[in-house]
Amino acid sequence: MSEGKIVFEYCDKLVQKFEEVIEKPIINGSSVYYTGVDLGTACVVVAVLDENYEPVAGAYRYADVVRDGMVVDYIGAIRIVREMKQELEQKLNTELIYAAAAIPPGTDALDSGAIKNVVQAAGFELTCILDEPTAANAVLRMQNGAVVDIGGGTTGISVLKDGKVVYVVDEATGGTHFSLVISGAYGMSFKEADLFKRDNRNHKEILPVLKPVVEKVSSIINNNIRDYDVREISLVGGTCCLTGIEEIIQKQTGVYTHKPKNPMFVTPLGIALSCTKDILE
Numbered sequence: 001m002s003e004g005k006i007v008f009e010y011c012d013k014l015v016q017k018f019e020e021v022i023e024k025p026i027i028n029g030s031s032v033y034y035t036g037v038d039l040g041t042a043c044v045v046v047a048v049l050d051e052n053y054e055p056v057a058g059a060y061r062y063a064d065v066v067r068d069g070m071v072v073d074y075i076g077a078i079r080i081v082r083e084m085k086q087e088l089e090q091k092l093n094t095e096l097i098y099a100a101a102a103i104p105p106g107t108d109a110l111d112s113g114a115i116k117n118v119v120q121a122a123g124f125e126l127t128c129i130l131d132e133p134t135a136a137n138a139v140l141r142m143q144n145g146a147v148v149d150i151g152g153g154t155t156g157i158s159v160l161k162d163g164k165v166v167y168v169v170d171e172a173t174g175g176t177h178f179s180l181v182i183s184g185a186y187g188m189s190f191k192e193a194d195l196f197k198r199d200n201r202n203h204k205e206i207l208p209v210l211k212p213v214v215e216k217v218s219s220i221i222n223n224n225i226r227d228y229d230v231r232e233i234s235l236v237g238g239t240c241c242l243t244g245i246e247e248i249i250q251k252q253t254g255v256y257t258h259k260p261k262n263p264m265f266v267t268p269l270g271i272a273l274s275c276t277k278d279i280l281e
Helices: 003-007 009-023 074-092 108-121 132-140 175-186 190-198 200-225 245-253 263-273
Strands: 034-039 043-049 055-062 098-103 125-131 145-150 154-161 164-172 233-236
Touching: 009 055, 009 132, 009 263, 034 074, 034 108, 034 263, 043 074, 043 263, 055 074, 055 263, 074 108, 098 108, 098 132, 098 263, 108 125, 125 132, 132 145, 132 154, 132 164, 132 233, 132 263, 145 200, 154 200, 164 200, 175 190, 175 200, 190 200, 200 245, 233 245, 233 263
Parallel strands: 034 098, 098 125, 145 233
Antiparallel strands: 034 043, 043 055, 145 154, 154 164
16 A cells, blocks of 8 residues: 555545445434534535544535635525534434534635624534634645645645645636536536536546646646645545546646545535534634
8 A cells, every 4th residue: 555545544434434424324322413514615514423523424415505615695504504404413313512614715804704603593503613724634634745625616725734734725727617618518508517517427428528627727736836845635625526537636746646535525524523512702
């Protein structure tokens, strides 16, 4: 096993456990539950961990309440998070009290208040708001590497040195661009293209069509990591679910590129790992 694969062993195992409990929640009588709420551009994910910070339940829902990290449908976001909270409470036969949330780096002055209000209005006691790359690295556990978060409208790159974020950038090009290319190539509406893209049965067919966009993402990565000692890259975010995207990026960057089984779940799990019982004032 390569050094890179060993680094991400914990991440891959945690994501696999989380996928399992989404389908079959674990009712174990935990004394407390810690929840991570991830309001993504295309998908809202809620992850629930027990007192030992092990996954016991989770849910996700595709939604259009956030764009590029900013809440654009405040009432809709509250409704979705509240409904997911109630659904998970019923499955676990308990009340979920504590939750943490995250925001894209550099947006704390712009939207952290909205994220905080959404989580609290949904019925949680908020314990922490952190930036997304720090949350993701709670799961990835990288020391000297880069977290590449391909979101709906942008690609966010966070460079880590000795486990700490030392450089962050967000540049245009993301899942929206993938959908636009598919829409043009297949004569579909944007909505149809977005759904077509999500179906992994179509990935082999659409990868050659999307290769120029993935190469653009790779060039963004190259331009922003060249001054740093980046030994591995980890892909997170729902857009990275595209089968084969990691192979193109690794070839273009020359850096070992890791993709979890489901990169959409890395950040919400990291958010949940950062949750405590200390209420945020």
